[in-house]
Amino acid sequence: MSAWLERLKSGLQKTRQGLSDRIGAALLGRQVVDEGLFAELEEALVGADMGMAVAERLIASLRQRVREERAGPDDVPRLLRAELAEALAPIAGRLDLVVPGPTVVLFVGVNGVGKTTTVAKVAHQLQGEGRRVLLAAADTFRAAAVEQLTVWADRLGVDIVHHGADADPGAVVFDAIAAGKARGVDAVLCDTAGRLHTKANLMEELRKVARVAGRALPGAPHATLLVIDATTGQNALQQARIFAEAVPLTGLVVTKLDGTARGGVVLAVAEAMHLPVLFIGVGEGADDLRPFDPTAYADAILPG
Numbered sequence: 001m002s003a004w005l006e007r008l009k010s011g012l013q014k015t016r017q018g019l020s021d022r023i024g025a026a027l028l029g030r031q032v033v034d035e036g037l038f039a040e041l042e043e044a045l046v047g048a049d050m051g052m053a054v055a056e057r058l059i060a061s062l063r064q065r066v067r068e069e070r071a072g073p074d075d076v077p078r079l080l081r082a083e084l085a086e087a088l089a090p091i092a093g094r095l096d097l098v099v100p101g102p103t104v105v106l107f108v109g110v111n112g113v114g115k116t117t118t119v120a121k122v123a124h125q126l127q128g129e130g131r132r133v134l135l136a137a138a139d140t141f142r143a144a145a146v147e148q149l150t151v152w153a154d155r156l157g158v159d160i161v162h163h164g165a166d167a168d169p170g171a172v173v174f175d176a177i178a179a180g181k182a183r184g185v186d187a188v189l190c191d192t193a194g195r196l197h198t199k200a201n202l203m204e205e206l207r208k209v210a211r212v213a214g215r216a217l218p219g220a221p222h223a224t225l226l227v228i229d230a231t232t233g234q235n236a237l238q239q240a241r242i243f244a245e246a247v248p249l250t251g252l253v254v255t256k257l258d259g260t261a262r263g264g265v266v267l268a269v270a271e272a273m274h275l276p277v278l279f280i281g282v283g284e285g286a287d288d289l290r291p292f293d294p295t296a297y298a299d300a301i302l303p304g
Contacts, residue, residue: 012258023077025040038063041080101180102181117152120286133185134161138173141166173212229256237268244273253289
């Protein structure tokens, strides 16, 4: 078993344990697979924050597979995990870099979801692929965010563009893209502000940053990734809808899965917003954010 799968299982232990306990209780002493079992399994999936629509569809598929295979109760965990893996497969995405570069990526999300550290961790992932990266500290409303990203840049040995306190975030992004083009980097990763004190202000600021990116480099931003905190559960869906009103989102990054029993929210938000999941995070370290692997994820949250 890979070290990452072990790390993923450890990080998702709360979700895995919660589902394991509820599925085990549903199966205890049961001699046949009946509608009562399906109802309890559906409740278990909803309890993991997969959402009612997703849970109903998974159970409907499970019901059909059980019937076709004439499966018994002992087969249910394996079949349910297979159904989950199939449901997750279509939502897996990847960050494709444009050629010639640089690829400009905006990271958006509310404060506290781990957005700034996510920017740094994605930079680390790209470094591991041999890519040259430049960071843009465009969350200028929070001095701590600029400082945090600067520390990460030093630690990773990547270039960063930042301006003074309360600087125009659009100007930071413009200068970062210009620097990225001049230095021949493969990707410019842009941190952005996440304050939701007034929805209108947030939306207009993000629109402006996106417009400036397009002026600095036609076609930019090439990706806009929403970072969501798994511990917020279904509230993450409302956040996704608000940000989607501001800028066209192209994908999701789900963080803090190691602190929640709501790991099913990955599937719920991705399906509701019709967005792929590119990365998931299960810790604070640079290596604790990885590309989303649907099979590994299903193995990590469902006992088999």
